[in-house]
Amino acid sequence: MNGRTAGTNLDTVRRHNLAAVLELVHREGPLARSALTQATGLNRSTVGALVAELAELGLVQEREPASSNRVGRPSPVVVPSSRVVALAVNPEVDAVTVAIVGLDARVHARVRYPTGHIPSAAEAVAIISTVIEGLRSALAQATRVVGIGVAVPGLVREEDGVVRLAPHLEWTEEPFAAELESATGYAVLAANDASLGANAERLFGAGRGAADLVYLNGGASGIGAGVIVGGLPLTGISGYAGELGHTLVNSCGVRCHCGATGCLETEVSQRALLSVLGMESADADELDRSLSSAVAGGDGAVIAEVDRQLGFLATALRTATNVFDPQLIVLGGFLGALHALDPGRLPRLVSAQALAASAESLSIVRAELGSDILMIGAAELAFGPLLASPAS
Structure with missing residues (x-):
């Protein structure tokens, strides 16, 4: 040598x-x-x-x-250092959220920009750019901004951040990462929102220490899922693995936008909960409070809808349990709110349907990171290159 x-x-x-x-x-x-x-x-x-x-x-x-x-x-x-930060972004059907997240895994600032309609990819880029400009004073406190991580409610190609399909956003083959990078001047990485949420809960939330977990997130754009196997994200050949929102739960159900019938996200939805609550829109905390209040007050229509959705959710979780044999299932967004109404109910429903050997060691819990989960998950994506090579 x-x-x-x-x-x-x-x-x-x-x-x-x-x-x-x-x-x-x-x-x-x-x-x-x-x-x-x-x-x-x-x-x-x-x-x-x-x-x-x-x-x-x-x-x-x-x-x-x-x-x-x-x-x-x-x-x-x-x-x-809390002064080394990433920008985190989550476009949704009714709003675009931008946050500043530190290397200390804390959300330092957050702006939710309501759109009132489904934003196009170009409109989302413009909104994000404007919000970032409005955050300049906060960003000036940072010693380094590593880039932008984007949590997209859809299928994202890992290699270049192209959104292949985000059906609720009505985006198809959108080079979103490249367009946002060009507009802001920051390096941009994008991935599926639920996959990023799964990683965030594994690292900083309810899934700490769990090598095998399934995370399901329920939001305005439907239901996404991320799977961790042996401590590593299950991505599939192109990064599209884990679409449990399109698991069959009702063979007599309605047709889904994906073309199939009776998908989980057609039967279990935030929109249906808002409708029965008499609300047009709500953030996660508002929905949580309203749902708890209605159930505690004995609102029959709300209780019936909760029962219906929990039944179909249990069917999907049975499939996840049998296929992945996880140690933990973590529920975020409105799914976490449903579970919190009676934390013992879903485990009983799933255990009654799943293979006994797979269900005997399973725990079903609510996500711990709350409304921060996608922001922390997206930031973790942006921090990835720095963590892999700090001296670069």
Whole structure:
């Protein structure tokens, strides 16, 4: 081995270790240097040098630990920089949401821009650009903006961010990532919203520590799903895997926009809940409160609709349980609100239908990240290149 090869290999190892330390701090939150040493298996001096380099890059900060009764000098605590941020975007049928999310996995600012109609791709790009301009003062507080992550309610081609089909948005073959990048000057990555939500819950929410989980999100644009298998997202050959919203739940149901009959998202929908509640629109928190109040008050029409939707949802979850054998099913959006009305009901319904061996270890829970979930998931997409190569 010549000197040049040895130097190259050492640099590769250093870059790998740098990424490992940053990823730990980003995903676990503040960590003592001693904890980083234990988690990475590296020696203290190496970890110290890596933390110093990350601090010089402005990606982490070191703080003095809280006082303790332990003997000896306590280890400094390493925290991700909140001033390194990503922009997160979620276009929906009735609004476009833009947020600033820090490397500390916190949403620092959020703007929901109601459209009153389904925005075209070009209109969504214009809205996002305008909102970002309005966030300039907040962005000026950041030391680095890594780019934009977009959570799209539809099929997105991984390699170039082309929205192949977003039926509720009525988008087909839209080069959305490229157009948004051209309009804003930021690097843009886009992916399916539910897949990003699944990853966010796995890393920062109810799915922490779960290697196998299924996440379903219910929103104004229907029902999407993301699947984590063995700790890795299940994407399929082109990134379209996990479309549980188009699982057959009612062979006598209505025709879906996808062309099939009786899909989950035709039988279980936010629109139907809003209609029975006498509401035209509502954000997630408003719908949650109204639904809980109506059920608690004994509103027969609302209770009947909730019963109907939970029955069809259980059928879809039975299929997910039998096919993926997950440890956890996480429900977000209005699906989480339905589940929260009686947290024991869905597990009973699914256990009664699914294969006993697959259902015996299954837990069904509500997403913990609430309305932040898609913003955190989209930001994680934008942070990906930085986490993989902090020194680039």
